[in-house]
Amino acid sequence: MKLHHLITPLIAGALLSLQPLAAQTNLATELNDGQHVLLMRHADAPGYGDPTGYQLDNCSTQRNLGDTGKRQAIIIGQWLSSQGITSAKVLSSPWCRCIDTAKLLKKGAVTTSPALGSFFDDMSLEKQQTQALESLIRVQLNENPKTPIILVTHHVNIQAYAGKVVNVGDMVLVKVDQNGKKLSQQIYPSPNF
Numbered sequence: 001m002k003l004h005h006l007i008t009p010l011i012a013g014a015l016l017s018l019q020p021l022a023a024q025t026n027l028a029t030e031l032n033d034g035q036h037v038l039l040m041r042h043a044d045a046p047g048y049g050d051p052t053g054y055q056l057d058n059c060s061t062q063r064n065l066g067d068t069g070k071r072q073a074i075i076i077g078q079w080l081s082s083q084g085i086t087s088a089k090v091l092s093s094p095w096c097r098c099i100d101t102a103k104l105l106k107k108g109a110v111t112t113s114p115a116l117g118s119f120f121d122d123m124s125l126e127k128q129q130t131q132a133l134e135s136l137i138r139v140q141l142n143e144n145p146k147t148p149i150i151l152v153t154h155h156v157n158i159q160a161y162a163g164k165v166v167n168v169g170d171m172v173l174v175k176v177d178q179n180g181k182k183l184s185q186q187i188y189p190s191p192n193f
Contacts, residue, residue: 027083027084027085027173027188028083028084028085028148030173030175031085031088031148031149031173032146032147032148033146034141034145034146035141035175035176036149036173036174036175036176037137037140037141037149037150037151037173037174037176038085038088038148038149038150038151038171038172038173038174038188039151039153039157039158039161039162039171039172039174040076040101040150040151040152040153040169040170040171040172041152041153041154041155041158041166041167041168041169041170041171042065042069042093042095042097042098042100042101042152042153042154042168042169043065043069043070043072043073043076043097043100043101043104043168043169043190044065044066044068044069044072044168044169045063045064045065045066045069045097045168046063046066046068046069047063048063049063049120049121050062050063050095050120050121051063056094056095056117059096062095062096062097063097064096064097064100065097065100065101068193069097069100069101069168069169070100070104071193072168072169072190072193073100073101073104073105073169074104074106075191075192075193076101076105076169076171076190076191076193077104077105077106077107079191080105080107080150085107085148085150086107087107087108087148088107088108088147088148088149088150089108089111089140089144089147089148089149089150090102090105090107090108090109090110090111090150090152091110091111091112091113091116091136091140091149091150091151091152092110092111092112092113092116092151092152092153093112093113093116093117093118093152093153093154093157094112094113094114094116094117095117095118095154098116098152098153098154099112099152101152101169102150102152105150105152107148107150113136114132115129115132115133115135115136116133116136116151116152116153116154116157117129117153117154117157118153118154118156118157119156119157119160120154120156123156126156126160129157129160130157130160130161133151133153133157133161133180134161134176134179134180134181135180136151136180137149137151137176137180138176138178138179138180139180141176141180158172161174161182162174162182162185163182163185164185164187166187167189167190168190169190169193170187170188170189170190171187171188171189171190172185172186172187172188173185173186173187173188
């Protein structure tokens with residue numbers, strides 16, 4: 001067998017093995033540059049909306065993660081680790097399905113913020129909630145300029161802010177300006193679970 005027949009597959013294999021490393025380097029680097037945040041829709045929670053009369057301080061009255069959603073959140077956390085994100089500033093919507101998702105990522109203590117809360121029940125709050133989210137992002141990037149920031153929220157919030165419709169567990173890497181307004185984004189689908 002000729003030498004070039006052996007070398008070509010070896011080079012091709014080496015180049016392919018570098019691709020995940022490039023993706024890993026990009027996500028970790030961008031989340032540490034003080035200009036990006038990672039928005040994430042909560043993991044799978046069976047149903048639609050919340051039951052009538054739900055209360056934010058009582059998880060038993062809300063739509064919550066099922067076993068599939070819990071497994072999904074754990075796998076997303078593992079995937080983030082494989083991308084070089086081993087710890088982060090993690091903020092969550094006050095809804096239990098978001099808090100539970102954020103905790104299962106195992107990237108650090110979870111803080112809730114009303115700015116990440118759903119406005120699904122009152123779509124007239126879209127502009128107000130989006131402005132609150134921009135303000136939250138601005139403050140967090142100023143306070144944590146070299147720390148990955150993960151914001152666990154709802155599909156309506158992500159769609160209003162980033163202009164993208166996402167499935168459960170999907171993530172959107174958003175580059176922002178100094179006021180927390182979106183400049184560009186890249187979707188990272190939820191890893192298989």
